[in-house]
Amino acid sequence: MRSPQSLRNGVGGETPTPSRSPRPTIPSPHDIRFQSTLSVHKLRRFNSLVLLFRVATFVFSLSSFVFMLTNSRSQPRWFDFDASRFVLAANGIVAVYSLVEMVASVWEITTGATLFPEVYQVWFDFGHDQVFAYLLLSADSAGSTLLKTLRDSDTCSNTSAFCVQSDISIALGFAGFLFLSLASLMSGFRVACFLIKGSRFHL
């Protein structure tokens, strides 16, 4: 597996270069300018899509976090059950992480370079996306099983505010998971590009 370090950036603001061939031929200057414009256009679209997924993940997981946190007016409160604590914690972690990734994404769109050195950035993004997507799904599954069990007993009929608000929180958490898993696909593609071509650009 090749891993040339030639196209690594992180501090400087190099413009993205088109794909390199193993034995370089010499293209005309017109070719280079055309290729480069096309690449910049496609990369901007790719990065904008990633930013969109980040924003959606942030919005949904923050809403889920807030809904669960304010779920303490009626008798069974969110901190009475392990599963609802898990939902709260997972959504909080994902909201903070998405905020950081939004900053990194905006930085990359505006300056054209990654916030950290490229090799760390692509692995950091992909590793955290994968783990946090699994974390969020696991928390939401646990939460919905808890609610199912509470509904079978008579907890939900007595004080239905808790159950309704938990339902909303978990549904928002599932929406956050959906967008996080999409972002995870994109960052996984960037890691694969980095492994194959030595750069996060696929063009």
Added chain:
Amino acid sequence: MRSPQSLRNGVGGETPTPSRSPRPTIPSPHDIRFQSTLSVHKLRRFNSLVLLFRVATFVFSLSSFVFMLTNSRSQPRWFDFDASRFVLAANGIVAVYSLVEMVASVWEITTGATLFPEVYQVWFDFGHDQVFAYLLLSADSAGSTLLKTLRDSDTCSNTSAFCVQSDISIALGFAGFLFLSLASLMSGFRVACFLIKGSRFHL
């Protein structure tokens, strides 16, 4: 995004070709032979690793399925709860899928070609790996939350056989999930190779 269809196979038994450059230069026959031997060696290692993950997933999910299915001697049986039915179904589905993928993997190692046409095979593998990994994790999280709730009530103290056997089944399911997510990383890498280079080989 380039997607040349030149290296697609599925019926024939072509040997893997080394990476192509946009404007082909003419290497010596010795170069080609050396490159080709190296590629075949590395690809065999990659495919063997995938097969290993498939076998491990199959063994663990089948064991989990059997443990849950035979969990009907004492009073609460596996079909009394939604979550344990979910665990049984998810592990059964993953066991069958892993068996199919094992056959496909052995076929690819022995003949050098994919079972289906390459474009379908890489997307089929990756799509199912992702979805089934999420399915299995969700089922196991639901199952462990159910057991936690049962332990808080007095169901587990009265008839502990059900709870112990469910614990084992869920633990085996988590092990299956671990190997399935590793297989999903490998098949995701093959999809990225296919998108970037037009072939599932990264060499």
